[in-house]
Amino acid sequence: MTARISRVGLHIARIQEEAFGRLGLNRGEVGVLGALVLAGPKQQLSPTQLFKGLMLSSAGITSRLDRLERGGYVRRTRHPNDRRGVLVELTAAGRKVFDQAVSADAARQKDLVASLTKEEQRALAALLKKLLGGLEPAEAPEKSG
Numbered sequence: 001m002t003a004r005i006s007r008v009g010l011h012i013a014r015i016q017e018e019a020f021g022r023l024g025l026n027r028g029e030v031g032v033l034g035a036l037v038l039a040g041p042k043q044q045l046s047p048t049q050l051f052k053g054l055m056l057s058s059a060g061i062t063s064r065l066d067r068l069e070r071g072g073y074v075r076r077t078r079h080p081n082d083r084r085g086v087l088v089e090l091t092a093a094g095r096k097v098f099d100q101a102v103s104a105d106a107a108r109q110k111d112l113v114a115s116l117t118k119e120e121q122r123a124l125a126a127l128l129k130k131l132l133g134g135l136e137p138a139e140a141p142e143k144s145g
Contacts, residue, residue, distance in 0.1 A: 015112065019104040023097055024071065028056075032064050033073060033098040036090040043090040046079065050088060073097055 013027065020030050035053055036043045045053070051061035065088060068074040073094030079085030090098075113121050 012112065015108045016105055019108050020101050022104065023101055025097065025101060028054075028060075029064050029068055029073075030098065030101045032061070032068060033090065033094055033101070036074065036088065037095065037098055039090075043095075044077075044087045046085060046087055068094065071097075 016027050016030075020026055025033075031054055032050060035050055036045060039045045047058070047061055047065065050056075050065075051058055054061065056064075065074060065076070069076060071093075073091055075089050075091055076086050077089060079087050113124070116124065
């Protein structure tokens, strides 16, 4: 059973790489753009926040940021409160290409499960949620105070 799950994962990765590749991006770069989209209204994070949040090395995030900056999808600016610090900000072009990537991925996801009935799709989603719930720790609620 786990071999089949692994094979499905490989197919998903291939499908995403194809969809994102049409936009000149790879999965890792889309992940960086997504992290910036989720970063709040200013859509800014430090490189350290990005590599820790995405579980990458410092070198790994640097190469992704270099490519994204060359494409005009992110911009690096000086941190306003730390003279040595840098912030990475999503540009309008970055938001646009991220939205295109999400749309392309969603369309491919529909194709991926097209051989299943709607009921089977709901059952699969519920089972995967249950499986992941047992593997990933629940996020602890933030303490106020």
